[in-house]
Amino acid sequence: MIEAELKARVREPEALRKRLRRLADEERSTYRDTYYDRPGRDLTTAGRELRVRVVEAGEGRRTVLTYKEPAVDAESGSKPEHETDVADAQTLDSVFRALGLEHLVAFEKRCANYRFTAHGRGMLATIVTVPELAGMFIELETMADEADVSAALDDVRAVLHELGLNDDDLTTEQYTDAVMSVRGRTEKAPPGRA
Template identity: 45%
Template sequence: MIEAELKARVKDVASVKDWLGKQVAPEAATYQDVYYDRDDEMTGSDRELRVRTVSTAQSRRSVLTYKQARVDEASGSKPEHETEVSNPEAVASFLLDTGYTEYVRLTKHCQNYAFQFAGYEVLATLVHVPELDGAFLEVETLVSEARLHAALEALGDLLRELGLENELESGTYTDAILAARSR
């Protein structure tokens, strides 16, 4: 499956929260992400290897994610493969022992809104990354490659409804964090 995703910078957080809150109640979550690489093998070929731990008021779960190279340059959408892991420390130990290094570690404070839009199961996530200024909205849905462009159009329509069509961000959080840390 491909994660069709668009990300926008949010200037009026209250308005976005209001619109999304009319769709569904949010779920607060904290994402602890650790990205791994080996001699620029992943980043040099536009791929990602990540262990993410998601904590909510009700649960805590960890996921190993592998993202292949972009299939849509403008949005940055990538084929994504995930599996839940019961012991993220064991996965980290395996990766480190096999030559991977920790590329970047980051925290995302999120409000997740899952709802139907234009026939798609959409996850809209209002994101605050402590090391970055401002807020972001990620809108995503999982689709087959054949449905990617239609899904991206629908996600674009959702951002237009929110007044964010001119605020698209194509960069990654990892790149933004590394740039912020190098200043």
């Protein structure tokens, strides 16, 4: 499946939260993301991503391994995504390092998630703040097969408009690039990295 997703800068956070709370309950969580690559940045250069995410929500904690293939839609950066729950981030880190991978970047995302149905699709809206970055973002996604990505993105865009955002709010700025820039690193992540 492909994560058909658009991201936008949030200019009116409270108005947006109010609209989203009418659609779904808010689920707050913290994501601790670590992206991996080979020393030559082969994965990054090819538009691939390998991420370990630790999700903390309330008293719960889970670890998710994600591999993303290169983007199938250049404008949005939507990618085929393969994800599975795993038992332990530390063990994965040890295995990846033993295989020659290294950290590309690690950072924290503070999220408020809203799951709802719109335009006949399951949607996930996530309001995101990254402590190192200025401002707030919304990510809106739905899952689609490759033949349906364009229509899915049209539906995602329509829901963003219904939530009070417009096309001028859309951004392709990637958290990985922005965090590395703030830290003064020169590596660049590929388009479509969220």
